[in-house]
Amino acid sequence: MRRIGRGGALARFASLAAIALAILYPLVILVFTAFKTPGDLITNPTGPPSEWTFANFVQAWTQAGMATLMVNSLIVSGGVVVGTVILSSLGGFALGRLRLRGTGVLPLLLTIGLVLPFEVLMIPLFYSFRAVGLLDSYLSMILPQVALGLPFGILLLRSFIAELPQDFFDAAEIDGAGLWNQYRHVAMPLARPALVALAVLELIWSWNQYLVALVMVQDPHLRTIPLGLSLFVGRHESNYTALAAAAVIALVPSLILYIVFHREALRANLAGALK
Amino acid sequence: MTSAIHTRGDTSSLWRSRYGTRRAWLFLLPPLVLMIACVAWPTVFLVWLSTQKWDGLGSMTFVGLNNFARVFADDRFWIAIQNNIKWSVASAIIPPLIGLALAILLSRTRIRGRGAFRIVYFVPQIVASAIVAVIWRWIYAPEGPVNAVLGALGVENPPLWLADADVALMAVFIAYAWVTFGFSMLIFETAIRSIDEELFDAARVDGATFLGEVRHILLPGIRPAIATVLIVSTIWSFQIFDLIYLTTAGGPGDATQVLSIGIYSSMFSARDVGRGAAMALILLAVIVTLASLVAFGRSRREGRP
Numbered sequence: 001m002r003r004i005g006r007g008g009a010l011a012r013f014a015s016l017a018a019i020a021l022a023i024l025y026p027l028v029i030l031v032f033t034a035f036k037t038p039g040d041l042i043t044n045p046t047g048p049p050s051e052w053t054f055a056n057f058v059q060a061w062t063q064a065g066m067a068t069l070m071v072n073s074l075i076v077s078g079g080v081v082v083g084t085v086i087l088s089s090l091g092g093f094a095l096g097r098l099r100l101r102g103t104g105v106l107p108l109l110l111t112i113g114l115v116l117p118f119e120v121l122m123i124p125l126f127y128s129f130r131a132v133g134l135l136d137s138y139l140s141m142i143l144p145q146v147a148l149g150l151p152f153g154i155l156l157l158r159s160f161i162a163e164l165p166q167d168f169f170d171a172a173e174i175d176g177a178g179l180w181n182q183y184r185h186v187a188m189p190l191a192r193p194a195l196v197a198l199a200v201l202e203l204i205w206s207w208n209q210y211l212v213a214l215v216m217v218q219d220p221h222l223r224t225i226p227l228g229l230s231l232f233v234g235r236h237e238s239n240y241t242a243l244a245a246a247a248v249i250a251l252v253p254s255l256i257l258y259i260v261f262h263r264e265a266l267r268a269n270l271a272g273a274l275k
Numbered sequence: 276m277t278s279a280i281h282t283r284g285d286t287s288s289l290w291r292s293r294y295g296t297r298r299a300w301l302f303l304l305p306p307l308v309l310m311i312a313c314v315a316w317p318t319v320f321l322v323w324l325s326t327q328k329w330d331g332l333g334s335m336t337f338v339g340l341n342n343f344a345r346v347f348a349d350d351r352f353w354i355a356i357q358n359n360i361k362w363s364v365a366s367a368i369i370p371p372l373i374g375l376a377l378a379i380l381l382s383r384t385r386i387r388g389r390g391a392f393r394i395v396y397f398v399p400q401i402v403a404s405a406i407v408a409v410i411w412r413w414i415y416a417p418e419g420p421v422n423a424v425l426g427a428l429g430v431e432n433p434p435l436w437l438a439d440a441d442v443a444l445m446a447v448f449i450a451y452a453w454v455t456f457g458f459s460m461l462i463f464e465t466a467i468r469s470i471d472e473e474l475f476d477a478a479r480v481d482g483a484t485f486l487g488e489v490r491h492i493l494l495p496g497i498r499p500a501i502a503t504v505l506i507v508s509t510i511w512s513f514q515i516f517d518l519i520y521l522t523t524a525g526g527p528g529d530a531t532q533v534l535s536i537g538i539y540s541s542m543f544s545a546r547d548v549g550r551g552a553a554m555a556l557i558l559l560a561v562i563v564t565l566a567s568l569v570a571f572g573r574s575r576r577e578g579r580p
Contacts, residue, residue, distance in 0.1 A: 027410070029414065113314060227405075243413070269458060
């Protein structure tokens, strides 16, 4: 097939760079807005600030309680990632390695579970958690996300573990390794790529998750970043410079994570195409 | 079969059948318990709630299918369904087309560092809806960038975008497309790169044009990827909540009303739990139907020799 752009390498680079700029432009506008004074924003809505100010960030950081939001997001996302990875690996090992009687129907049920969104279950989950007194807790945000992530996680790990060579497990067995040791010392190290993909995907999903926190949490001390940001927006309707600063602060952790894990994130999104 | 464990017919089956029978269940139990508590039980409870009249606090009254009758008789529900359908059709067309164009560009441009461009193009996909909402609320603001540009171009009375019932849904969708095209791009690019390069060379020898190559080699070569993208985009799009709720909250009027917002507001604002549960079951039915069409299509494809 013909290569696109028969001009020089420079022209090709320029066109790809121009597209990159267009895609990133909404984020660039956000950053510009965050550094402007409100007066500057009105006369100059699109360009860079005429003078850069940090006042918006100070206002956003203190009034939106960003420090608390970040700690809460870390706890909730950490819990979701650890919970989903451990439970998925257990279930994936059981279904991929050990054919249990009566579990033939499980993969089918899990496939249905793949497409179940929180939107469908928010009403019964809210009233169930209320009934057992678990509303307004980290668990009320962590457990539903883990549970809804498990069908994907288990199916991913199951197919990965099922394709591992039988010889490894046989060798471990001859050495006297029980099921737990086969799981712990054979399956888990070999399944590392799948575990990492699952962890990165869950991290992105749960870090950005808004509705679960909105439904499950009233207590201001438990709000996550997306929920806290949206409530800050509600209180400062058209104070766009402060809102933009809060959004930039909220964006920084995601961007850092993406820069560090971009390889895994792209690969994981391919693996997640089924979800 | 007498053992509880079926192995793959290898030498260790005897050992495993004796040793692993009950222990194996210990691995399955923890995830199973959580899914029963937080997925299976809530689904059953949802069905039950859809037959009740309940304000969330007092006692429940059994009303049979009355909640469904009320939902189906409600104009707002049908507005929401229409918006959901518009949204899903657009989701199955626009972000995949942008993604396909970028995927072709990325995979067919021989240039060093194009991997870096893929990483950059994917960035919007990782931005949280709460942040996306802040960005686009400003972009569409009356004094914001879009109307500043339109004003500079001499357009008088530009639309109010998010506050204009005629264009609000489209305006929010543009933000959604900006977030989601990266997924299609990624799937398509991977698929394109797996096509045998010799096919393209042969076509060129035959004098095929660029568009001819796209039509006769590239598109047929990525057909499974196209199916995946269309299905996943459609299923995802039906659940849309965050972005609409955070930009227009379903308004102005009911212009951007969708099912998920109806479910949420039935529970929290209208205190009409039964109605919300009925709508949630309808959403569930739609999603499961879409997903089974997919599973059916996939099994037919795989069944072919």
